[in-house]
Amino acid sequence: KLVEDYTQSEAASLAQQLRDQLADYSQAYYTQDAPLVEDHVYDELYRDLEQLEAAFPVIVTNDSPTQKVGGQVLPGFTKVTHEIPMLSMGDVFSEAELAAFDQRLRKNTATEIEYNVELKIDGLAIDLIYEKGRFVRGATRGNGTIGEDITQNLKTIKAIPQKLTRPVSIEVRGECYMPKAAFADLNQKREAEGQAPFANPRNAAAGSLRQLDAKVAAARQLSAFIYTIVTFDDVQATTQSEALHVLAELGFNVNPTSVVCQNMAEVQAFIEQYQGTRNDLAYGIDGVVLKVNDLALQRQLGNTVKVPRWEIAYKFPPEEAETVIREIEWTV
Numbered sequence: 216k217l218v219e220d221y222t223q224s225e226a227a228s229l230a231q232q233l234r235d236q237l238a239d240y241s242q243a244y245y246t247q248d249a250p251l252v253e254d255h256v257y258d259e260l261y262r263d264l265e266q267l268e269a270a271f272p273v274i275v276t277n278d279s280p281t282q283k284v285g286g287q288v289l290p291g292f293t294k295v296t297h298e299i300p301m302l303s304m305g306d307v308f309s310e311a312e313l314a315a316f317d318q319r320l321r322k323n324t325a326t327e328i329e330y331n332v333e334l335k336i337d338g339l340a341i342d343l344i345y346e347k348g349r350f351v352r353g354a355t356r357g358n359g360t361i362g363e364d365i366t367q368n369l370k371t372i373k374a375i376p377q378k379l380t381r382p383v384s385i386e387v388r389g390e391c392y393m394p395k396a397a398f399a400d401l402n403q404k405r406e407a408e409g410q411a412p413f414a415n416p417r418n419a420a421a422g423s424l425r426q427l428d429a430k431v432a433a434a435r436q437l438s439a440f441i442y443t444i445v446t447f448d449d450v451q452a453t454t455q456s457e458a459l460h461v462l463a464e465l466g467f468n469v470n471p472t473s474v475v476c477q478n479m480a481e482v483q484a485f486i487e488q489y490q491g492t493r494n495d496l497a498y499g500i501d502g503v504v505l506k507v508n509d510l511a512l513q514r515q516l517g518n519t520v521k522v523p524r525w526e527i528a529y530k531f532p533p534e535e536a537e538t539v540i541r542e543i544e545w546t547v
């Protein structure tokens with residue numbers, strides 16, 4: 216049945232089933248760090264919900280996952296407030312949708328658009344605050360506004376500098392991840408000890424950072440790539456690619472693969488390159504991210520309630536061709 220064929224009350228009922236199912240999956244993924252389904256299963260149900268809500272805007276509820284950043288704060292951690300919210304990211308699954316994103320932006324801004332294109336590291340978002348060059352606070356995204364203080368755990372990660380090369384005060388964001396080799400080691404140990412293995416490196420990284428005992432995180436060989444400057448009081452950059460240079464200069468671990476693209480053909484070449492070689496990388500990636508390179512244009516474009524309008528993730532198709540099992544029996 217096509218979205219257009221639903222009556223409003225059928226759509227409302229179906230949307231609520233989707234929200235309930237997605238909420239269960241999110242709870243397992245974000246709170247237990249133990250997903251019940253693969254990301255592409257979640258993504259497809261999410262997409263179904265988005266389409267229903269777009270066709271019937273009156274059925275949208277405030278607590279719909281389309282209206283908020285997923286993730287909750289675990290008890291036991293000190294809560295932190297993100298003065299500048301940590302948002303989610305829009306995603307697309309085909310070349311055609313990516314081209315539509317680009318065309319929409321060009322139409323809305325009536326300018327040439329340059330993109331900084333980066334690998335989408337499969338980890339979890341972290342926020343780091345430095346005062347006069349010293350690392351003082353690190354946090355998870357949480358629900359976007361309130362995250363968990365995981366400073367002690369992040370201090371155990373060698374890739375995160377305790378002290379920057381210059382005494383600047385700055386807030387930055389990036390992705391903490393578990394390298395594939397560390398993930399394989401960890402799961403081998405866990406199985407030998409009779410513990411349940413982690414489903415994937417992303418969940419292993421999240422589970423490790425959300426340990427109350429920093430010794431556990433320390434043993435987990437985590438790493439991090441930093442890719443966003445949040446505050447520009449002490450540093451200057453006019454583009455995302457410049458920002459990455461500044462971050463590297465300050466001593467952050469910056470992923471070396473990103474490129475500036477002038478058009479979608481260049482973007483496509485980057486996507487194909489890494490879709491073909493992703494298995495050779497030491498860390499997991501699940502797609503690429505396009506960011507409008509001009510930071511002033513980013514600010515002008517702004518955000519929706521949930522995602523920035525100036526960036527989009529292109530997600531790779533799932534690695535093994537699996538049958539997508541719809542978890543819900545539609546009853547409308």
Ligand code: NMN
Nearest residue numbers: 240241244250252253254257284285303
């Ligand atoms: O929209 P947010 O909460 O930022 O989610 C980002 C991504 O996290 C989603 O696109 C999805 O792939 C992943 N996710 C996966 C599950 C799952 O059950 N596998 C649950 C929630 C989010």
